[in-house]
Amino acid sequence: MRIVIPIFFILSFLRSFSQSAKEIVQKADEKMRGNTMQAxxxxxxxxPTWTREMQCKIWMKGNNQTMIQITSPAKDKGIVFLKRKKEVWNWMPTLERNIKLPPSxxxxxxxxxxxxxxxLIKESSIVEDYAHSIIGDTVIGNWSCYIIRMIPKPTAAVVWSKVILCIDKKDFLEIHSRFYDEDGQLINTMNSYDIKFMNDRIIPTRFEMIPADKKGQKTEMIYKNILYNKPIDDGFFSVEKMKILN
Structure with missing residues (x-):
């Protein structure tokens, strides 16, 4: 006796074990952030004719709280950025004042x-502010990746009209990203390198942002050290704290 299983039951079964595009993006985002992150x-x-280097400290808690402090060079030392929910503040020590940054x-x-x-400040959320879809897969270096397209939700106040992410299928590392404007033009490409075990996980430790229309121009962001999931009190992320960070 042969049992015939309808194809839609098979597809439903397979879908139940597959990951949605949003789940993949969320895993990649959580991989870099943790519950808290200090770095x-x-x-x-x-x-083309010069290079400038800055050093900074960063603290993150969840998706709604971020603090960044510039520690060098001397002329920028002490500048602080704070994101608290949807508010973004900038402390300028030379002016001794806080400036609230508008969404624009x-x-x-x-x-x-x-x-x-x-x-850097992450006012928008790549998980909550976009609709996600898997549009293919690719291999980048030794990494087999999902290709995920992100389109902003109608009510989301975001910078980009489309983002393409290439996320490693095994460790959920964001290996390659492309950012497009409202006219569909490629503006920036970001590549990730130097995959290392840092603190308690494997992550990229060097990111390279390359403008599409500016030859010989790029910015590198390199993690010197990083600590995940050490408790940070909510009171740390305050306008008052910006002024007294060491």
Whole structure:
């Protein structure tokens, strides 16, 4: 006696074990963030005739709280950025004042680099502010990756009109990303390198942001060290704390 199983039952069974595009993006995002994250990093702005290097400290808690402090060079030391829910603040020690950044500034360059304010401060969420779909797969170096297209939700205030992510299928590492404007033009490409075991997980430790239309120009972000899941009190992420960070 032969039993025939309808094809839609087979497809439903397979789908129950597959991961959605949003789940894949969420795993990649959580891989880099953890519940909390504290790090020191170097940011190199590279131009055809000069190179500038900054060092900074960063603290993150969940998706709604981020603090970034510039520690060098001397002329920028003490500048602090704070994201708290949807508010973004900038402490300028030379002016001794806090400036609240409007959403319109999220697309602008962060400290003269090729990263936007939103790239570093993360006002928008790649998980909640976009609709995700798997559009294929690819191999980048030794990494077999999902190709995921992200389109902003109608009510989302985001910088990009489309983002393409290539996420490693095994460790959920964001290996390659492309960012497009409202006209569908490629603006920036980000590549990830130097995959290492840091603290308690494998992550990329060097990111390279390359503008599409500016030859010989790029910015590198390099993690010196990183610590995950050490408790950070909510009170740390305050406007008052920006002024007294060591």
């Amino acid at each position: 020191e990093m170097i940011i190199k702005t590279i131009r 500034m999220m697309s602008q360059s962060w400290m003269g680099t090729d990263f936007t304010n939103d790239d």
